[in-house]
Amino acid sequence: MDGLMMDYQLNVPAILKRADELYGDNEIASRLPDKSWHTYTYADFVSRTKRLVVALRKLGLEDGDRVGTFMWNHSQHLEVYIGAPVGGFVTHTLNLRLHPDDNVYIATHGGDRVLLVDKTLWPLAAQFIPRCNFEHVIAVGAGDAPEGTIDYEELLADANESDFAYRDLPERTAAAMCYTSGTTGRPKGVLYSHRAIAIHALTVNACLGIHAGDVSLPVVPMFHANAWCFPFASTMVGSKQVFPGPHMDPETLLDGLESQRVTITAGVPTIWMGILQALDANPGRWDLSSIRMMTVGGAAPPRAMIEAFGERHGLHVVHGWGMTEMSPVGTLSGAPGQEIGLSKEEAYARRALQGLPIPFVEIRARGPEGLVPWDGQSMGELEVRGPSIASAYYASDEAADRWTDDGWFKTGDIVTIHPDGFVEVQDRAKDLVKSGGEWISTVALENALMGHPAVAEAAVIAVPDERWSERPLAVVVLKEGAQVSPEELREFLAPNFAKWWLPDRFEFVDEIPKTAVGKFRKTALREQFAQQPAERA
Ligand code: AMP
Numbered sequence: 001m002d003g004l005m006m007d008y009q010l011n012v013p014a015i016l017k018r019a020d021e022l023y024g025d026n027e028i029a030s031r032l033p034d035k036s037w038h039t040y041t042y043a044d045f046v047s048r049t050k051r052l053v054v055a056l057r058k059l060g061l062e063d064g065d066r067v068g069t070f071m072w073n074h075s076q077h078l079e080v081y082i083g084a085p086v087g088g089f090v091t092h093t094l095n096l097r098l099h100p101d102d103n104v105y106i107a108t109h110g111g112d113r114v115l116l117v118d119k120t121l122w123p124l125a126a127q128f129i130p131r132c133n134f135e136h137v138i139a140v141g142a143g144d145a146p147e148g149t150i151d152y153e154e155l156l157a158d159a160n161e162s163d164f165a166y167r168d169l170p171e172r173t174a175a176a177m178c179y180t181s182g183t184t185g186r187p188k189g190v191l192y193s194h195r196a197i198a199i200h201a202l203t204v205n206a207c208l209g210i211h212a213g214d215v216s217l218p219v220v221p222m223f224h225a226n227a228w229c230f231p232f233a234s235t236m237v238g239s240k241q242v243f244p245g246p247h248m249d250p251e252t253l254l255d256g257l258e259s260q261r262v263t264i265t266a267g268v269p270t271i272w273m274g275i276l277q278a279l280d281a282n283p284g285r286w287d288l289s290s291i292r293m294m295t296v297g298g299a300a301p302p303r304a305m306i307e308a309f310g311e312r313h314g315l316h317v318v319h320g321w322g323m324t325e326m327s328p329v330g331t332l333s334g335a336p337g338q339e340i341g342l343s344k345e346e347a348y349a350r351r352a353l354q355g356l357p358i359p360f361v362e363i364r365a366r367g368p369e370g371l372v373p374w375d376g377q378s379m380g381e382l383e384v385r386g387p388s389i390a391s392a393y394y395a396s397d398e399a400a401d402r403w404t405d406d407g408w409f410k411t412g413d414i415v416t417i418h419p420d421g422f423v424e425v426q427d428r429a430k431d432l433v434k435s436g437g438e439w440i441s442t443v444a445l446e447n448a449l450m451g452h453p454a455v456a457e458a459a460v461i462a463v464p465d466e467r468w469s470e471r472p473l474a475v476v477v478l479k480e481g482a483q484v485s486p487e488e489l490r491e492f493l494a495p496n497f498a499k500w501w502l503p504d505r506f507e508f509v510d511e512i513p514k515t516a517v518g519k520f521r522k523t524a525l526r527e528q529f530a531q532q533p534a535e536r537a
Pocket of ligand 1: 180225296297298299300301319320321322323324325328354411412413425428434437439
């Protein structure tokens with residue numbers, strides 16, 4: 001027997017409509033390039049978002065069309081984030097940190113018809129825009145729009161809010177898109193549905209207890225994994241939203257956290273390490289008493305950092321693990337209610353673990369002999385399933401083996417699961433480096449290095465780094481009689497890679513250990529080179 005409930009569609013228009021009806025007076029603040037604040041109300045935000053929907057239609061966009069963004073975190077980015085899916089289009093965030101060649105691939109493969117770009121990012125954007133198929137480029141922010149672009153403010157001014165109507169979009173239609181690094185081959189597109197976003201915003205809000213009285217500041221970029229769903233989750237409940245704009249340095253962030261009375265914030269360990277150093281160096285300079293939660297994720301935060309924030313600065317760190325493919329939050333540790341009855345020691349030990357799965361995320365881990373027991377000891381690759389987890393990559397069957405036959409997604413993270421369900425990441429099966437929260441492809445670097453006339457073989461591995469979580473190290477075998485310096489190799493790589501991708505360390509060896517099938521045995525290399533040279537000596 002079917003239940004007799006309405007077939008109500010879980011969609012982004014419903015999120016905006018709720019904010020429209022209930023939270024008109026609440027605020028959204030963004031740091032401008034000159035460091036001053038731009039503040040407006042949800043009513044302003046909603047009105048502009050509606051006009052954006054009307055304007056995009058007028059430009060000829062149709063249902064399902066991709067709307068690219070190349071922007072920092074700020075209110076106009078939020079307008080597109082919410083506005084594109086509300087209009088029936090698909091927001092496609094492009095990553096500011098990628099090499100222009102990658103953005104050419106991603107925007108073209110994603111099929112972006114329009115690009116919205118910060119005027120301040122024009123020098124970067126101009127490196128890939130001419131090579132893409134954008135029909136319209138819309139320039140956002142103060143100042144003159146570059147030639148050939150449409151000015152965002154003029155576009156909105158020409159659109160009539162009265163032409164807007166909320167649509168009851170089917171919840172399974174696409175709402176947003178984000179590409180993530182593949183271990184092999186090109187980046188892969190994750191295509192979020194309205195339903196996935198709505199459910200995820202609900203669960204994130206429920207787990208973190210986010211409400212209309214909160215002030216959220218996502219430092220994590222909106223172009224990376226939906227800024228951990230903060231823009232959707234905060235809009236859903238009408239929290240004040242604060243965006244850092246282009247200013248991510250610790251002091252400016254701290255000034256923003258203090259002056260905006262932020263209650264909840266989110267960032268990768270690299271960001272919080274910088275913040276911790278600034279706090280330690282300037283005791284008492286910032287009043288951060290408004291903060292009830294700092295969420296950290298994207299890479300493993302050191303326990304010492306979590307503890308230092310708690311003990312030295314009275315700041316509660318909540319640790320999350322997730323993936324672009326998961327909308328992105330998968331597990332949380334230290335969220336409200338998770339530490340009741342624990343001693344401080346127990347609580348900190350728990351918080352260094354990746355945490356408990358959030359509702360509607362199912363977990364299991366698989367070792368060589370099948371699923372492993374939840375005993376905190378047995379290691380296996382974490383597999384997940386749920387309504388906000390990708391079921392395939394967009395227009396690519398290359399990585400179909402990331403899903404099991406019974407429909408679970410293979411995360412590529414090697415974990416143990418504790419008897420109480422806490423996940424602990426032990427290692428990564430994915431052959432990638434994660435530096436400052438962003439991926440570096442080892443395969444791409446290796447292939448490029450092996451194109452150098454002096455190089456016979458090259459393997460790139462991740463080595464731990466206090467500031468960036470990980471950095472790439474290149475292990476190189478030279479051709480007989482050949483000679484080359486690390487500087488020369490870096491210069492050789494430089495034109496084709498973002499600067500932060502270039503390996504900091506090169507180790508020259510006679511031979512790279514191989515597996516039985518001739519692949520580089522990177523585990524052996526990691527063991528050999530994981531420590532700093534001084535520590536190994
Ligand atoms: P992304 O899709 O860029 O968000 O990257 C997801 C991957 O980042 C995961 O599969 C992990 O390898 C890594 N990751 C994310 N959060 C954590 C965490 N809290 N601890 C350890 N690794 C993490």
